[in-house]
Amino acid sequence: MPALPVRDDGLIAKERYTSPGFFDLELERLWPRVWQIACREEQVGEIGDYCEYTIGTESVLVMRSGPDTVRAFFNACLHRGTRLARGCGHTETGTLTCPFHAWRYGLDGRLVEVVDAPEFGGLPEGLSLGEVRCERWGGFVFVNLDPGAEPLLDFLDPLPALLAPYRLDEMRLRSYQTTVLPANWKVVVDAFNEAYHVQGTHPQLLPWTDDVSIEYEQLGKHAHYGRLPSARRRLRPSPRLGLAEDEFDEGEVLAGLVAGLGGAFLKEERDLVDEVRAGPLPPDQNLLETYQARRRDLLASRGFDVSGLDADQMTSADDVYVFPNVVGPIYPGSAILFRVRPHGVDVNAALQDTWVLEWPRPDRPWRMPTPRWYPDWHDHDWGPITTQDYENMARVQEGMQSRGFRGLRLNPRQESNLLHMHQVIDEYLAD
Numbered sequence: 001m002p003a004l005p006v007r008d009d010g011l012i013a014k015e016r017y018t019s020p021g022f023f024d025l026e027l028e029r030l031w032p033r034v035w036q037i038a039c040r041e042e043q044v045g046e047i048g049d050y051c052e053y054t055i056g057t058e059s060v061l062v063m064r065s066g067p068d069t070v071r072a073f074f075n076a077c078l079h080r081g082t083r084l085a086r087g088c089g090h091t092e093t094g095t096l097t098c099p100f101h102a103w104r105y106g107l108d109g110r111l112v113e114v115v116d117a118p119e120f121g122g123l124p125e126g127l128s129l130g131e132v133r134c135e136r137w138g139g140f141v142f143v144n145l146d147p148g149a150e151p152l153l154d155f156l157d158p159l160p161a162l163l164a165p166y167r168l169d170e171m172r173l174r175s176y177q178t179t180v181l182p183a184n185w186k187v188v189v190d191a192f193n194e195a196y197h198v199q200g201t202h203p204q205l206l207p208w209t210d211d212v213s214i215e216y217e218q219l220g221k222h223a224h225y226g227r228l229p230s231a232r233r234r235l236r237p238s239p240r241l242g243l244a245e246d247e248f249d250e251g252e253v254l255a256g257l258v259a260g261l262g263g264a265f266l267k268e269e270r271d272l273v274d275e276v277r278a279g280p281l282p283p284d285q286n287l288l289e290t291y292q293a294r295r296r297d298l299l300a301s302r303g304f305d306v307s308g309l310d311a312d313q314m315t316s317a318d319d320v321y322v323f324p325n326v327v328g329p330i331y332p333g334s335a336i337l338f339r340v341r342p343h344g345v346d347v348n349a350a351l352q353d354t355w356v357l358e359w360p361r362p363d364r365p366w367r368m369p370t371p372r373w374y375p376d377w378h379d380h381d382w383g384p385i386t387t388q389d390y391e392n393m394a395r396v397q398e399g400m401q402s403r404g405f406r407g408l409r410l411n412p413r414q415e416s417n418l419l420h421m422h423q424v425i426d427e428y429l430a431d
């Protein structure tokens with residue numbers, strides 16, 4: 001039986017977010033046994049490229065060791081344990097040299113040089129860095145510290161099928177920002193895994209967001225919210241605003257949506273809104289259908305393969321949660337994904353990576369953006385919506401620690417993804 005299980009009355013014990021004991025249990029039983037995204041493939045595009053991924057006290061080095069081979073190793077020298085490398089980089093020599101006594105390792109992890117080897121009785125035969133399971137999907141490099149873990153695709157099922165039309169493997173990083181948030185990692189994940197908070201935190205979105213009709217579904221270990229393929233969403237403001245059908249204009253809602261989602265639409269796609277609104281519309285299409293069809297044509301004319309995407313996906317996002325720690329919206333041609341981890345071994349702090357991905361224009365060469373690091377999230381302007389989300393983090397983490405607060409009372413529908421996450425965590429803690 002796991003510690004602090006989800007109770008029959010639905011209350012989620014607050015200690016799951018605040019107790020160092022529960023946090024340690026996660027470090028011992030959850031993190032070393034789940035597939036987690038270590039980096040994007042384009043970060044280790046060239047032979048000799050490496051990228052460090054840290055989780056708790058562990059550090060893993062992902063290395064491109066051959067044209068189509070990416071491997072991962074524990075980042076600890078076999079001599080006295082020194083971390084071999086920090087961050088991401090490239091070795092020209094085909095070997096990694098330990099910064100302490102200069103033992104050298106091949107890109108396949110083999111120990112190839114021991115300085116003054118005769119004093120050790122020669123170069124030890126067949127010694128290699130500890131290998132970590134490493135598999136790829138969607139342009140992401142995943143690692144799993146558990147040698148007996150299920151294959152990555154089994155773990156991810158059914159997300160690869162759901163997300164296939166977005167061709168994530170063809171996207172490339174456009175920006176990469178990392179910061180520290182003053183909350184447990186699950187508080188951060190939760191903040192992006194439901195739209196129940198839109199009315200409380202982001203009321204400015206309500207004129208163009210029908211937040212009430214958003215559907216939530218749990219998919220294997222993972223989750224999803226947004227449009228359901230079966231329930232095509234209409235373009236309308238939130239019913240919470242109480243506007244009658246003749247009190248809003250579909251064109252204005254569309255303009256608000258496209259402007260509000262900003263980066264998900266390129267300039268020409270934003271300009272298209274005015275063009276479509278100016279009319280005339282094709283006889284058999286309404287305004288929304290016309291915009292969706294025109295946007296699709298525009299993307300196709302840039303050389304992008306949009307054949308798997310349906311019309312509704314042209315004006316909505318698929319918000320996904322990849323258990324345990326990646327969450328965010330995916331759009332035609334772009335995605336904003338948040339990867340959340342404990343910050344070191346602090347139960348009250350999370351390391352948050354924000355990845356903006358996009359299909360590179362076929363006519364423009366792609367270059368790796370410089371990753372940005374903001375030790376304090378206040379040091380950067382994240383835009384109004386994300387700033388509102390970040391402002392909640394400390395409030396939640398501090399409020400949870402009150403003697404007067406016992407546990408979370410989740411909305412059974414709109415926060416079902418959060419409850420599901422706890423249940424999946426418990427599967428790891430229990431066995």
Ligand code: FES
Nearest residue numbers: 077079080098101
């Ligand atoms: S600790 Fe790496 S060579 Fe000594």
Ligand SMILES: [Fe+2]
Nearest residue numbers: 191201202389
């Ligand atoms: Fe939000």
